[in-house]
Structure formats: C-alpha cells, structure tokens
Amino acid sequence: xxxxxxxxxxxxxxxxxxxxxxxxxxxxxxxxxxxxxxxxxxxxxxxxxxxxxxxxxxxxxxxxxxxxxxxxxxxxxxxxxxxxxxxxxxxxxxxxxxxxxxxxxxxxxxxxxxxxxxxxxxxxxxxxxxxxxxxxxxxxxxxxxxxxxxxxxxxxxxxxxxxxxxxxxxxxxxxxxxxxxxxxxxxxxxxxxxxxxxxxxxxxxxxxxxxxxxxxxxxxxxxxxxxxxxxxxxxxxxxxxxxxxxxxxxxxxxxxxxxxxxxxxxxxxxxxxxxxxxxxxxxxxxxxxxxxxxxxxxxxxxxxxxxxxxxxxxxxxxxxxxxxxxxx
Ligand SMILES: NC(=O)C1=CN([C@@H]2O[C@H](COP(=O)(O)OP(=O)(O)OC[C@H]3O[C@@H](n4cnc5c(N)ncnc54)[C@H](OP(=O)(O)O)[C@@H]3O)[C@@H](O)[C@H]2O)C=CC1
Ligand SMILES: CC(=O)N[C@@H](CCC(=O)OP(=O)(O)O)C(=O)O
Numbered sequence: 433x434x435x436x437x438x439x440x441x442x443x444x445x446x447x448x449x450x451x452x453x454x455x456x457x458x459x460x461x462x463x464x465x466x467x468x469x470x471x472x473x474x475x476x477x478x479x480x481x482x483x484x485x486x487x488x489x490x491x492x493x494x495x496x497x498x499x500x501x502x503x504x505x506x507x508x509x510x511x512x513x514x515x516x517x518x519x520x521x522x523x524x525x526x527x528x529x530x531x532x533x534x535x536x537x538x539x540x541x542x543x544x545x546x547x548x549x550x551x552x553x554x555x556x557x558x559x560x561x562x563x564x565x566x567x568x569x570x571x572x573x574x575x576x577x578x579x580x581x582x583x584x585x586x587x588x589x590x591x592x593x594x595x596x597x598x599x600x601x602x603x604x605x606x607x608x609x610x611x612x613x614x615x616x617x618x619x620x621x622x623x624x625x626x627x628x629x630x631x632x633x634x635x636x637x638x639x640x641x642x643x644x645x646x647x648x649x650x651x652x653x654x655x656x657x658x659x660x661x662x663x664x665x666x667x668x669x670x671x672x673x674x675x676x677x678x679x680x681x682x683x684x685x686x687x688x689x690x691x692x693x694x695x696x697x698x699x700x701x702x703x704x705x706x707x708x709x710x711x712x713x714x715x716x717x718x719x720x721x722x723x724x725x726x727x728x729x730x731x732x733x734x735x736x737x738x739x740x741x742x743x744x745x746x747x748x749x750x751x752x753x754x755x756x757x758x759x760x
Contacts, residue, residue, distance in 0.1 A: 496522065511530045555737075577632050597667070600662045601728060660727050
C-alpha cells in the first residue's frame, strides 16, 4: 500500500517515516514539505540515512497519489487536505486537532473558523476501536488526552473529580524553535503552562463523557527538560472508596488483551520510541492515583496514527509497531 505523509519534515512526520519502514504492508511513497521541496528526506531526518531514498515534494492536495495518507501538519492546515484526499478514494488519518471536537467547541477553543467540518471517528483504539474499523477517515487524539484518558478510563464511571497533572517533553511543541523551547529556558527547570486553560482539556472532558463519566475534569501541563514523553498523574476522586485489589482488578480487566497497554511502573525511558502506554495505580480509598507514561511522538502521535491505519485496513494492530522501546 502506497502511503503519503503530509508534513513529513516535522517531528511527527519523521516518526511516521521511521515506524513505517518496518511495516509489512505499507511503503512511504510521498513525503511532503513546502520548505524542503526537492531535498532528500534524510537531509532533515539524518537518522534515517540508508533506509530511504525519498525526496520531499510539495504537491497540491488534489494531486497527491497514494492509497493512504497521514496529515502531520498543524491544525487549520489539515482541514485543507481531508476532502480532496477522500474524494479521490485515499483513506486518511489526521494527526492534528481539526476533527477531534464538535465544531462549535473546536472554533471556540482554537479561535478559528472550520472551513470543512464533519464528524469523524476519534481514534483512541483502546476506548473506541469499533468506530475506527472500516472508517475511511479517522481523527487521531491529542498527545495529552491519550495518556490522560488511558490512565483514568477504567475508573471513569466511578469518578466525581479527575485531576490530570502532566509532564511533557519538548518535542511536543514541534520542531519550530521558540522562546519557550529555547535550551536555557527549558534545561534545569519544570515549567507549568496554561495552568487551567490548555486546549486539550476539552478533549479530555469529551473522552471521560464517552466513558460514561460525569466527573468534573481539570488539567495542568508542565514542560520538563526531556526530549520525548508524557508522564501523567491522574488524581481520581471516587464517589465511593475502592481498595487497592479492587482497583487493580478493574484495570487488569479493562485492558485485558490490549497489546499497547502495559500495567507496570510508568517510566518515560521504558516507553521511548514505542507505542506503549505504561500505567500503574495506587488507591488510598476515595482517591486513586493512576500514572501513565507514553512517548508523545509515538502513542501520542505517529504510532497511534499507524495503529489506527492498521485497524482501518484490517492489518495486525501492531504491524510496524513492534520495535522495542530504547531504555535508558
Ligand atoms: N509533536 C507532538 O508531540 C505531537 C504533534 N501532534 C500534531 O501533529 C501535527 C504535526 O506536529 P509536529 O510534527 O510536532 O509539527 P512540526 O512543526 O514539527 O511539523 C509540521 C509539518 O507540517 C508542515 N507544514 C506546516 N504548515 C503547513 C501548511 N500550512 N501546509 C502544509 N504543510 C505544513 C511542515 O513542513 P513545511 O513547513 O516545510 O511545509 C512540517 O513538515 C500537528 O498538528 C501537531 O499538533 C499531535 C500529537 C503530538
Ligand atoms: C510541549 C508542548 O508545547 N506541547 C504541545 C502539545 C500539543 C500537541 O502536540 O498538539 P496536538 O493538539 O496535536 O496533540 C502543547 O502543549 O500545545
């Protein structure tokens, strides 16, 4: 199957190329970048030298030739590609935020008008796999909502309040340098940002509701001096107290058979480069602390997008996603 990656020069696009190299059914035949048109992909992604001869191109949306396309471009850019691709029979996973929320919520939170909105399945397979099967278009979740929702999901129907506290690596901000990501501003520090107003909060609320929860939901992210990974501590305040054994049994049952969820002590280094989400829980009665670790560029972006492609196309769900993590 020929695969196009739109936005292939970015961090998420680079990860799509890397991971798809080991996919038995998919081959990257189109890698787009406006700024790097005509340059070898390995100029931007030198770690892939020897693995690909691809050259960046810059086709119009209606001229992209492929069986499947990933959109790894910023929100507001993705919405220009979806319909032209679908109209030509190309299946699509969008990694941006453009189709994750109802239109009015999206427009309010992102402060833009959506020019091509329609409802799309939300591709967090461990929660909503059925909607992804046989879909022609899937919206890939945000990185924070992925780790947060997976941490709290088994307890969602029993929760009165869910407070997510996340630590994220700097690659979450993409490869465009800024004052926020400038080395001296990140190194040796832990910086909370958007304490009560991060744009991913709406997605977190949406996913708790999908799980049958009426819990109030709060979220504060922190930038930490690591390249990759999101560690989320979910404080789940329960309606009724629950003991440790009961909580552990609930998580084991909820995630039974889920290849990408491992119930073990979460460490960013133990999931790095992989599509795993590691989760552990501890109960103190009416509060359960659930901690998850993901790689923001893999389970939080490119890996989950490939997982969705696999489900959409009927491939093994872990095809192209079996390379072990790279601790330390
Ligand atoms: N980084 C992360 O951890 C995560 C990212 N995402 C989402 O994935 C998408 C990509 O993120 P990331 O890789 O970090 O971003 P980067 O900034 O690293 O890369 C963006 C890519 O999109 C291209 N691009 C930018 N603007 C446009 C445009 N208007 N039209 C077409 N192409 C464009 C860029 O190349 P060029 O300018 O040369 O065309 C580049 O290839 C974003 O929507 C992001 O929110 C989702 C989850 C996690
Ligand atoms: C460190 C950092 O800046 N992280 C980004 C993560 C957002 C992201 O990746 O965007 P998606 O909505 O596509 O998931 C942020 O907090 O905005």
